[in-house]
Amino acid sequence: KAGVTQTPRYLIKTRGQQVTLSCSPISGHRSVSWYQQTPGQGLQFLFEYFSETQRNKGNFPGRFSGRQFSNSRSEMNVSTLELGDSALYLCASSLAGQEGNEQFFGPGTRLTVL
């Protein structure tokens, strides 16, 4: 069974631009969560989608948004990029979207903002 895939793997943008990242979960998994990882703050939860609905949201500004499609694939968007948005963005999928379910991570998208 294929794992979680994320595209693109690397991205370079400039301040003020916007970016869209994509995540395809493991087949059959309906929940997708997004995380930001930086050396200073570690791995931080952005939001979680289940059956096309955002059910959970972390403490990030409204510039960070996401959505999920009927096939469970998910995208996240960051508008008006700032230098501090440079990070590894990880998505994770889980089977049933219940609290405590095991999450499986994709390889991540490395975003650099210049």
Add this chain to the structure above:
Amino acid sequence: QKEVEQNSGPLSVPEGAIASLNCTYSDRGSQSFFWYRQYSGKSPELIMFIYSNGDKEDGRFTAQLNKASQYVSLLIRDSQPSDSATYLCAAPYSGGGADGLTFGKGTHLIIQP
């Protein structure tokens, strides 16, 4: 928001010894806990999860949960150089049945040959 705390290390352990990694959490209502391992430049991979008080063993790994003390630990027996990585402790970000995890900042473990 629930908080998960870990000692960042580095924790240096000789090969063959037991590595002990610790984690505390703020929310007494948390029911499940996860240990992930992350190698440098790679994404986190799940090692173990634990829901009940007590010990849970899987091969060389043992997770321990003490809900009264709000404490979770991971023991790695017969440590190998390949165990050198950052270990992340996690708990559900919020209740209500939704997914998503809050992570500690991780403990960097070094196994010395």
